[in-house]
Amino acid sequence: MHNIVFDNTNCGLIVIDNEGVIVDVNQWFVKHSDRRKLELVNQNIFDCFELGNGLTVKRAIEQATNYGMSSILSSALHPRLFPLYAHAHKKDKLMEHTCYVKSYSVDGTRFALIQIHDVTDSVMRERLLRNRTKDLSIFSLAVKHSPSAVVITDALGIIEYINPKFTEITDFEGYDCIGRPYFSLGRLSNNEKIEENIWRMLEQHQEWVGERCNLKKNGEKYWANEHIYPILDGDNCISHFVAMQDDVTQFRNISRKFSYQAAHDALTGLINRQEFEGILRGTIDGNNDEPDTHSLCFIDIDQFKLINDTCGHIAGDELLRQISVLFNRHCSTDDTLARIGGDEFALLLHGHDISKAKLTCEMLIQLVEGFRFRWNEHVFKLGVSIGVTEIFSDSINYVEAIKQADSACYAAKDAGRNRYHVYQENDKALAQRKDDTYWATKINSALENNRLALYAQPIVSLQTKQKISHEILVRMIDDNGNLIPPGLFLPAAERFDLSHRIDQWVIDNTLAWLCEHHNDIDHIDHISINLSGLSLSNEMLLQHIIKAIKANKVQASKLSFEITETAAIANLTHAKLFISALNAYGCKFALDDFGSGLSSFAYLKNLKVDMLKIDGMFIKDMLKDPIDEAMVKSINDVGKVMGMETIAEFVENDEIRQRLEEIGINYGQGYGLGKPVPIDEIIIKSVELI
């Protein structure tokens, strides 16, 4: 009976005499130790098992056999004291166990009884719990030291936690906030509506992301980029809300300054092309109460180029300023006047049909006829050419309207200047159009006959002695073998939607060139290719580039693409896709002509580009014009903040280069640093250097 109980007990039992000799072990122990009973009985326990630091075990046995005292040998202090298997049949995992050493006596002789309990499950549970606690403390440290302000509320929006960053931004301490509704803190009177919206979204288990103005503890306003999201429990009920805030007040201030600069022409104070197009678009698409008929005028100063060339561009700038003042004074406040290019102005006459617009055009022509521009001893008489088109809401898109006004303006010029021309649907004889068609034919034939050539202009590091890079430029070769500069044929290509074909040709030939010369371009950091807006949405082109990279023909890190800011913004979705796709392979991206057409700095946050190429307009005059210089500095600062490198174009001399170096611009490009050369020369040169 005694033995049956002994062997059927669901824990290990070992009986030891006062010499440490094993008197008996039960079946459980035999099974889990994978030893035979015969190997154990009558052996000293310390000979059978390595019992770690035997001292404690020895003492426990002695105390039991000599005094009758019981001991515990915990699994924490004696992990896996006996080599026992958790699963007797599998022998894969050692059992965690706790031993109790008890004493019992038979006929005056004391024996120690070691009871072994399997605690593997609770050890595992502890370990899990401990890991979780560890994870939790790591997470809570992360929240505590998060660079974003973090507020945690209960399901009713009552604050339970704020992190130190929140206090840093708002000065609200824990005792100011905890227990109070999140939305009651630093509340602005006009926030109610937004808060209602936020609640509605949160209640539907949606996140809310946006910028909101709140008050600090001292009543000062601050702008926060806020992200609030609900935390759901196991039953899919909201248990908490987490609000994260980034203080964007400073960023907003800079970007507001920029958005004024972005919307306005720095020289004349008139709105710029970008902004004008926006207004035009709004007027045409607008389904408001405004009258349906408007007129759009393009105004070109006839003698501008002459004055600019003979008296310098300072005179040209002064002329533009004076003309703007003149126009602005005589335009109605309802009208929108903009400077949309070098010497081009646009005027949107709201609610004016063509007959009224004609009167305005006549008025403007007379105005300019009577105006005299004085520069030093010279006095200039000026004239304007105006193209005008009537536009009807919803019947035309703004791009088409601009094209019409533009071509009408060319027609006015061709017809002898100082006059206006009204665009007509069937006006096929437009001179400008002819002009464009001429180029379009040429471009088509050049593409078909491969009469284009790649040129490369160096991009030089201004701050470090990095490898040189090159921007790829394109030239056309006419029938006589003469090179035609891009300024002549690219605008026409744009008008006739041929630019993406030119892009394709440039990309094809550049990739082929890179492939052919992959051994000769170690000295070049990367090659930069321009992409037009249309190319961005060309899925085939993207696949083509990826294929070339994947085929290992071209090293992706040697490739960079330049997208003009205007093109990127106009095709934002495509641009983002294009950039992220090629970024993944290691290609770099630069935003070209940056600063000229900037509509909002917010776009910059959306475009993960590596470099900003500052518009040459700012660089060329920056030594003389403090506004330009400030602009260059600001773009550089913003670029740095966003982790982007900056490139300056039009670096025409050493003085500009030196100033750019001081400002901290990363790279420079321009005649002062290197003229465009046929692409093959960039290899030959390096050979010469060696």
Added chain:
Amino acid sequence: MAEPKSVLVVDDSRLTRMMIVKMIKTHHSDWPITEATSVSEALECVNSQTFDFISLDHNMPDGTGYEILPQINIAQPAAHIGIFTANIQAVVKQRFEELGATFYGKPISEAMILQFTADGGQS
């Protein structure tokens, strides 16, 4: 017959003092024995009289034997000092031995006392 030696027993426990006194008396009935129950009493004794043997406890309510051992060494350069303490950790023992005292762990046994008084006789 050797000359009787003088003994100082320092211990806050009455039991321990009694045990030591009784065990010494059993073998050396003529030895004069002085008892001190605290650190301050012990210092008073060593500064007013010369002893051949001093038994010193470690943990006492107003200080430790270790703290006063250097002063005893100065006041009683010829005395043989035995430390009788329950604090039998190896580091404690080593510390006392570095100061020239002999270490005995409690509980006190007759053998210990015999060795203590005999040691003194030799030195």
Added chain:
Amino acid sequence: MTSDIFTEDYCDTLCELFNIGMGRAAVSFSEMVNDEVLLTVPSLKAVDFNTAMELFQCISPGNVNAVEQYFEGRFSGNAFLFFNDESSLQLVRSILGEGNWGSELGELEQEALKEVSNIILNACFGCIADVLDCELESSVPDLICGEINDVFDVERMRIGENPLVLTLSMSFSLPNKKITGQVSLIMASDSIKRLITELERFMTLYV
């Protein structure tokens, strides 16, 4: 029976026995923590049960962790080793090594605390049994976490009539950590009588 019968002499003797016992415990303990254990002079009080409850409530008003062992032999009683929460955590962690384990004792830590206490109590009482030359069997240790009322649960302890509580206060600390523990012994009156008999027998041997 009141605490009066436990005279100063008995107190002194028992105190010294505890002192020796704790000395032995400290050796085992210092082996575990690999550091010297500092011991204070023990003080022993004999008080009646209700006074003991009040006393303990004053000393440790919050939660305590008490490891209980039952002793049985010539005399018998319940022995306790008390730690407050902070000391328990510090004690276990100085043995198991520091870890980022939160502020509560886990299952494993509870077991470790039991073992450490077991070693101290066994050393302490084993020494008394040794010196008094009597056998003293002990049970395996139990851990009771809670308020003092939970620890001194009369029903659980089955200590009989007019129990007397012997409280031995002795703190042991590690150089850098303040860990204090307190040993208490609760005995029924007849058991105390037997203990006194043992002490008398022992004292007559030497005094």
